[in-house]
Amino acid sequence: MNKYLGLALFSVFLLASGFIYQAYYRPASIERIKSTGKAVFINMRVIKNHWKWDPDTIKVKPGDKIVLNIYNEDTYDHGFAIDVFGVNRRLFPQTTTVVEFTPSLVGKFNFYCSVPCGEGHYDQIGTLIVGDGHVRSGIYPNKNFACSTTNKMVHSMSF
Amino acid sequence: MTKGVFMKEKPQFTQKLYRIQGMHCASCAVLINTVLQKQKGVESVNASFGAEKLSISFDPNVIPEEKVLGFGKSLGYSFVSEESRTEDEFKKERDAHIRELRNRTIVSFLLSSPIIAYYMAVHMFNLKHVHAIMVGSLFIDLNWIYLLMTIPVQFWVGWIFYRSAWTAFKVGSTSMDTLVVLGTSAAFFYSLIGFLFSTTYGKLQTLWIGLDHPFWESSAALMSFLIMGRFLEAVSRGKVSEAVSKLLQLAPEKAILLKNGEEKEILASDLKKDDIFIVKPGSKIPTDGIIIKGESALDEKIVTGESMPVNKKVNDEVIGGTVNSYGLLHCKATKVGSETLLHQIVRMVREAQATRAPLQRVADWISERFVPTVIVLSLISFNYWYFIKADGFTPSLLFMVAALIISCPCALGLATPIATMVGTAKGAESGILIKGGEALEKAHKITAVAFDKTGTLTKGEPAVTDVIAINSSVIARSEATKQSHEIATGSSSPRNDILRLAAVAERGSEHPLAQAVVKKAKELNLEVPEPENFKTISGMGVSSDYKGKQIMVGNQLFMEKESININEIASEVNRLRAEAKTVVYVAYDKKVIGCVALADTLKKHSIAAINALKKRKKEIIMITGDNEQTAHAIGKQLGIDKVYANVLPEKKEELIESIKKEGKVVAFVGDGINDSPALAKSDLGIAVGSGTDVAIETGEIILVRDDLRDVVTAIDLSQKTIYKIWQNFFWAFVYNIVAIPIAAGLHLVFTRHSGIPAGWVTYLGDVYSLIPVIGNEVSSIWLNLSQSALRPEIAGFAMAFSSVSVVLNSLLLRLYKKPKFADS
Numbered sequence: 001m002n003k004y005l006g007l008a009l010f011s012v013f014l015l016a017s018g019f020i021y022q023a024y025y026r027p028a029s030i031e032r033i034k035s036t037g038k039a040v041f042i043n044m045r046v047i048k049n050h051w052k053w054d055p056d057t058i059k060v061k062p063g064d065k066i067v068l069n070i071y072n073e074d075t076y077d078h079g080f081a082i083d084v085f086g087v088n089r090r091l092f093p094q095t096t097t098v099v100e101f102t103p104s105l106v107g108k109f110n111f112y113c114s115v116p117c118g119e120g121h122y123d124q125i126g127t128l129i130v131g132d133g134h135v136r137s138g139i140y141p142n143k144n145f146a147c148s149t150t151n152k153m154v155h156s157m158s159f
Numbered sequence: 160m161t162k163g164v165f166m167k168e169k170p171q172f173t174q175k176l177y178r179i180q181g182m183h184c185a186s187c188a189v190l191i192n193t194v195l196q197k198q199k200g201v202e203s204v205n206a207s208f209g210a211e212k213l214s215i216s217f218d219p220n221v222i223p224e225e226k227v228l229g230f231g232k233s234l235g236y237s238f239v240s241e242e243s244r245t246e247d248e249f250k251k252e253r254d255a256h257i258r259e260l261r262n263r264t265i266v267s268f269l270l271s272s273p274i275i276a277y278y279m280a281v282h283m284f285n286l287k288h289v290h291a292i293m294v295g296s297l298f299i300d301l302n303w304i305y306l307l308m309t310i311p312v313q314f315w316v317g318w319i320f321y322r323s324a325w326t327a328f329k330v331g332s333t334s335m336d337t338l339v340v341l342g343t344s345a346a347f348f349y350s351l352i353g354f355l356f357s358t359t360y361g362k363l364q365t366l367w368i369g370l371d372h373p374f375w376e377s378s379a380a381l382m383s384f385l386i387m388g389r390f391l392e393a394v395s396r397g398k399v400s401e402a403v404s405k406l407l408q409l410a411p412e413k414a415i416l417l418k419n420g421e422e423k424e425i426l427a428s429d430l431k432k433d434d435i436f437i438v439k440p441g442s443k444i445p446t447d448g449i450i451i452k453g454e455s456a457l458d459e460k461i462v463t464g465e466s467m468p469v470n471k472k473v474n475d476e477v478i479g480g481t482v483n484s485y486g487l488l489h490c491k492a493t494k495v496g497s498e499t500l501l502h503q504i505v506r507m508v509r510e511a512q513a514t515r516a517p518l519q520r521v522a523d524w525i526s527e528r529f530v531p532t533v534i535v536l537s538l539i540s541f542n543y544w545y546f547i548k549a550d551g552f553t554p555s556l557l558f559m560v561a562a563l564i565i566s567c568p569c570a571l572g573l574a575t576p577i578a579t580m581v582g583t584a585k586g587a588e589s590g591i592l593i594k595g596g597e598a599l600e601k602a603h604k605i606t607a608v609a610f611d612k613t614g615t616l617t618k619g620e621p622a623v624t625d626v627i628a629i630n631s632s633v634i635a636r637s638e639a640t641k642q643s644h645e646i647a648t649g650s651s652s653p654r655n656d657i658l659r660l661a662a663v664a665e666r667g668s669e670h671p672l673a674q675a676v677v678k679k680a681k682e683l684n685l686e687v688p689e690p691e692n693f694k695t696i697s698g699m700g701v702s703s704d705y706k707g708k709q710i711m712v713g714n715q716l717f718m719e720k721e722s723i724n725i726n727e728i729a730s731e732v733n734r735l736r737a738e739a740k741t742v743v744y745v746a747y748d749k750k751v752i753g754c755v756a757l758a759d760t761l762k763k764h765s766i767a768a769i770n771a772l773k774k775r776k777k778e779i780i781m782i783t784g785d786n787e788q789t790a791h792a793i794g795k796q797l798g799i800d801k802v803y804a805n806v807l808p809e810k811k812e813e814l815i816e817s818i819k820k821e822g823k824v825v826a827f828v829g830d831g832i833n834d835s836p837a838l839a840k841s842d843l844g845i846a847v848g849s850g851t852d853v854a855i856e857t858g859e860i861i862l863v864r865d866d867l868r869d870v871v872t873a874i875d876l877s878q879k880t881i882y883k884i885w886q887n888f889f890w891a892f893v894y895n896i897v898a899i900p901i902a903a904g905l906h907l908v909f910t911r912h913s914g915i916p917a918g919w920v921t922y923l924g925d926v927y928s929l930i931p932v933i934g935n936e937v938s939s940i941w942l943n944l945s946q947s948a949l950r951p952e953i954a955g956f957a958m959a960f961s962s963v964s965v966v967l968n969s970l971l972l973r974l975y976k977k978p979k980f981a982d983s
Contacts, residue, residue: 002331003531011538018546030549076287079372083948084911086553089357089371092291092298104551110943114372114950118287125943 032104033130036063046091048073051113051120059129062106066128068099079114082128088114106131171220172202177213177238179206179231187236187323190330195230198222213238235326253393260390267316267386270308271379275959278376282956302354305375312379313347316386333530339385341530342567343378346955349560350374377955381567384962391580410480410501414445417489430495438477438488446479447499448490455486533566533899540903557951561902565954566895574887577969582880585975590863591873598859601843602877604824608772608870609815611829611837612783612793615847616867617759619830621672623679624740625756627731628653657753659685661745664703664710667693672743673701675757676712700743711746718744718751725751739789759789761796767982768867769797775874778823782806782814782837811837828870845870868980875978883972887965894961902949910945920945 038061045054060066072078072091080099081088091097103109113124182188191206191213200221206213217227231238281288291300314321320343323336350373357371414427415437422437427445430436435451438444444457454472459481471477477490479499496502537559545555579596586593593599613619662680665673666687680687690703690710699720700713711721718725723746725732732742732754740756769779780801783790790804806814815837818825827834827841838844838858846858847865862869900906910920920942928938949957 003333004328004331007531007534010535014538014542018542022546022549026546026549030547032549032551074287075289077290081950083946083950084550084554086551086555086557088950090290092300093289095298104549110946112943115288115290116281116285118285121285 033062033106035065035102036061037065038063039065039067041067041069043069043071045071045073046078046113046124051117051124053111053124053126056126057129058111058126060103062131063102064130065100065102069096070099071096074117076117077115078117078124080111081114082109082111084109087111090115103128103130172216172218174214174216175224175227175240177215177231177240179213179236179238181236187234187326189334190234190326190332191231191236193332194234194330195227198227198230201227234329257390257393260386260393263316263319264383264386264390267312267379267383270312271376271383274305274308274376275380275383278374278956279960282953300354302373302375305373306351306354309347309350309375309379312382313343317343317378317382319389320382320385333527337530338533338567339381341534342564342958343381345560345563346374346377346381346951346958349564349951350378372950374951374955377564377959380959381962384959384966387966388577391577394580410499411443411445415439428496430492432492432495434492434495436490436492438483438490440483440485440487442483444477444479444481444483444488444490446492447494448477448479448492450475450477450488451491452489453486455488456484458482458484529566533562536899536903537562537566540905543908544904554948558902558904558948561949561951561954562899564951565898565902565949565958567958574891574965574969575884577966578880578883578887578972581969581972582876582883582975585972586873586876589869589872589977591869591876592861592863593873593877594859594861598843599877599880601824602826602860602874603881605777605826605843605874607778607780607818607823607825608874609780609782609818609825609827609837609841610799611811611827611834612781612785612790613759614830615762615828616765616781616797617761617793619759621675621741621757622760623658623675623755624758624760625735626654626658626753627728627735627756628657628753629727629751654753655683655685657745658683658755659687660705660710660747660752661712661743661755662687663690663705664693664712664745665701666690667703668695668701670695670701672741672757673712676743676755708748711749712743712755714743718746721746721749723749723751727751728754737788739786739792759793761793762865762867764866764868764980764982766797767980768871769799771868771871771978771980772874773798775871777874780818780825782811782827809836812840815840826870826874828867845873871980872977876975879975880972883969887968890968891961891965894957898949898954898957902954904948906945907948916942916946 040060042055042058044058046052047054058066058068068080070080070091072093072095075093077093078091079089080091080097082101084105085101085103087099087101089097089099107130109128109130111126111128113121117124179188179191182191188206192204195201195204195206195215198217200218202216202218204213204215213231215227217224228238280286290302291298293299317340320336320339323334324340327334327337353371354373410427412427413424414430416423416425416430417435417437430446436445436448440455450471450473452473454470456470457477459469459478471488476493477483477488478501479494480501494500540562541555541559544550544558545552575596579599582599583593583595593602610616658676658680662677662685665676666689668674677687688705690705692702692704694702696702696713696717699717700711702709702711702713704710711717711723715725723744725744728744728751735742735754735756738756738758740758742754742756744751744754746752772779778801779797779799780803781790781794781797781799782803783793784806785804787804790802793799794802803814811834815825815827819840819842824842826843826845827837828845828847829838830847838846843860844858845860845862847862847867847870860873862873910917912918916924924938924942927941928934930937
């Protein structure tokens with residue numbers, strides 16, 4: 001049989017069974033939070049030359065839509081990314097970028113800078129808490145790490 | 160065909176040879192083969208990419224020729240009959256092809272190098288990154304510029320990959336090009352869609368929220384390196400065939416046609432079969448023919464490898480391109496144009512070049528299965544994340560795209576051709592023509608090297624090795640080399656007198672031994688005046704008068720016949736004979752005054768080459784038709800491990816076979832004169848010193864220069880090249896094997912539950928954080944890494960980087976230095 005035909009049939013089969021599974025068999029515990037339609041507006045900034053989000057912790061209720069207005073104070077690019085929600089957005093220098101998404105899971109998640117931006121790039125991490133934050137304790141102990149490193153940088157830099 | 164099987168009458172197969180136009184990749188030949196092979200009435204098909212030839216045997220009653228041509232057309236090629244194109248047109252087309260690839264490469268690198276350099280620098284050195292600039296009050300996203308630069312690279316440069324992939328698609332096959340197209344297109348369109356809809360158009364931003372990270376460098380870099388690979392491949396193929404084409408230039412452009420008793424100069428290419436042409440002394444034979452009048456000696460070295468001129472008379476064949484020495488010849492053309500021997504040699508070499516290295520076939524085999532596997536894997540990963548894990552559409556799609564991008568087997572596809580190319584080009588530079596990747600691979604496995612003696616290790620012609628003088632109370636004797644030095648300094652030694660007298664007597668003789676004596680005398684700047692009364696006594700020797708005295712030079716029989724007492728030097732003669740030397744006596748005035756010993760001497764670099772091979776732990780074998788004594792004398796001189804003497808030419812092949820049965824991988828080195836079966840039988844045939852036509856055909860490595868050290872260089876170079884290929888394979892494979900599952904998010908299946916780190920991951924994180932001082936950082940890195948997906952832009956970067964590394968690694972081979980030899 002033609003390889004391509006086989007592949008096409010296979011992908012149709014995969015998708016079809018996927019939809020069937022999703023509709024009838026997927027356990028309820030896996031299901032994602034449905035959007036409540038309520039939007040939470042948050043103003044955020046990237047502190048100039050500190051590789052730091054401000055605020056670096058966002059807390060929302062499950063089902064809330066997050067509308068972030070992120071102002072990048074730096075003269076170079078940053079990026080805002082949360083892998084698990086498929087968010088990855090460039091933040092232009094000295095520009096406000098709007099990032100909208102609705103978290104579909106409850107728990108604590110990291111958001112980080114996704115654009116190489118120099119010394120503090122790897123420490124530029126913040127936390128998104130969906131729900132009360134106690135239900136699932138899968139938290140990254142990154143905050144201390146991020147701050148301490150960044151602070152060190154801040155002290156050692158002249159401007 | 161079932162019908163045909165039951166039919167009584169036998170199918171009538173006709174064999175046809177076509178030149179294929181429009182082939183652009185090796186898989187084109189595969190496609191033609193597979194498609195035509197499936198057709199009823201086709202017995203055998205052999206399409207070759209390198210030679211651009213299609214040789215097909217089919218039954219015109221079942222499948223008419225038009226239908227065969229029709230299949231070619233439907234696949235996008237045209238089959239033209241062999242006669243319709245000349246070598247010149249072929250060359251022109253090849254040059255045009257190379258030029259086109261070169262232009263694409265240049266354009267590609269011009270456009271993509273700024274992008275590549277920028278992205279590589281940013282990612283590798285974590286620089287501050289700027290995606291946009293302000294011109295006055297105008298906000299310009301730099302991605303517009305990158306996009307404009309990438310479009311021509313992706314589509315104009317990449318067109319040839321799209322074309323090949325499409326060709327493969329049409330016949331339901333997959334090739335490297337399919338993955339190249341899939342991977343680069345995925346990267347390009349991901350960037351394009353993400354850029355256009357995520358940043359530019361506000362309304363659509365939320366829809367494509369996860370796609371806002373253009374990474375143009377990925378497709379630009381991949382395309383650039385791949386096109387460079389294609390270009391280099393074409394150039395190196397062109398170089399080797401150019402070397403071969405030079406053979407064709409040996410044939411003269413003009414010929415003198417004899418028609419109705421009139422001589423007329425015409426173009427050699429205008430000669431027709433059965434035309435009579437004239438070859439003047441000192442000129443070249445225009446085409447293959449047969450002598451109908453006159454005789455001469457022809458220098459056929461260039462075609463047959465025979466170093467001595469060959470005497471030819473009426474009814475003997477002459478070969479186009481060979482040189483007529485003294486006689487005026489009238490010849491009848493028997494073969495013209497592309498049928499001549501020269502053309503056949505060229506064709507054979509070209510054909511051989513087209514064969515693919517087994518390693519390359521491994522790569523092809525893999526890519527044939529790799530493509531569907533990758534597509535299936537990427538589909539499964541999307542399904543898993545979207546349906547089973549209920550991740551959002553965008554993150555699920557990202558896993559799929561990342562898997563597609565990272566699977567682009569560019570490194571895999573570049574691994575063999577680039578290394579082979581650099582290796583063979585390097586070889587060609589030093590006069591070592593390696594016929595394709597297969598020869599390279601075999602050369603690297605060789606454990607034993609068998610040499611033909613005469614003409615390969617030795618010069619194949621006698622030379623004076625010793626001169627013994629008596630009569631002057633001093634019987635001096637020394638090695639030929641030592642002696643020549645002595646003689647050169649003091650020209651009136653007794654030995655020089657003997658040599659001079661012998662040379663005087665033998666001046667008029669054409670016997671090879673006599674010529675060797677005269678040659679030696681001339682080498683030593685001895686005066687050799689014309690003798691009187693020169694006589695040849697057949698089978699015995701010569702006699703001449705010089706300054707009133709008779710000089711006789713000849714064998715023992717001659718001396719005995721002339722009843723000259725030779726007892727005085729009998730012991731010396733016996734010793735020389737034990738060394739397998741031929742001895743001629745020199746008698747002056749009916750008294751023996753000395754003798755001259757002659758033997759086949761070693762070629763200049765034989766010893767150095769053998770020593771170098773032994774150093775490389777290769778077993779050295781010598782095979783010769785000569786007698787035991789001579790063979791062992793030479794063998795001892797060279798330090799050969801195993802000597803097979805008295806081997807008839809037709810037995811050489813059997814001998815090689817038996818050596819192979821001992822489990823050795825054996826290379827045979829010969830000059831092609833009656834060696835061709837052995838060359839073919841051996842694991843690796845190495846033809847030395849331009850060789851004969853058959854040697855070029857059967858040898859897998861051809862040494863242009865008559866220097867045995869090139870055997871060592873060839874083996875050494877092959878080894879280095881093969882190591883390079885394996886290195887490349889290793890990197891490319893490891894890379895793909897490790898990266899694809901990660902790109903598809905396999906690790907997250909274990910480390911992430913419902914979007915947050917799995918219990919064991921956080922537990923381990925807690926454990927790490929207990930480490931003093933760096934605990935928190937280790938823990939953080941662990942948690943970050945364990946939760947990170949391989950984002951498409953990182954996948955693309957890694958992809959491009961792996962190709963760069965394979966190319967650079969292969970180019971390192973250009974630094975290859977020839978092995979050092981004791982005598983260099």
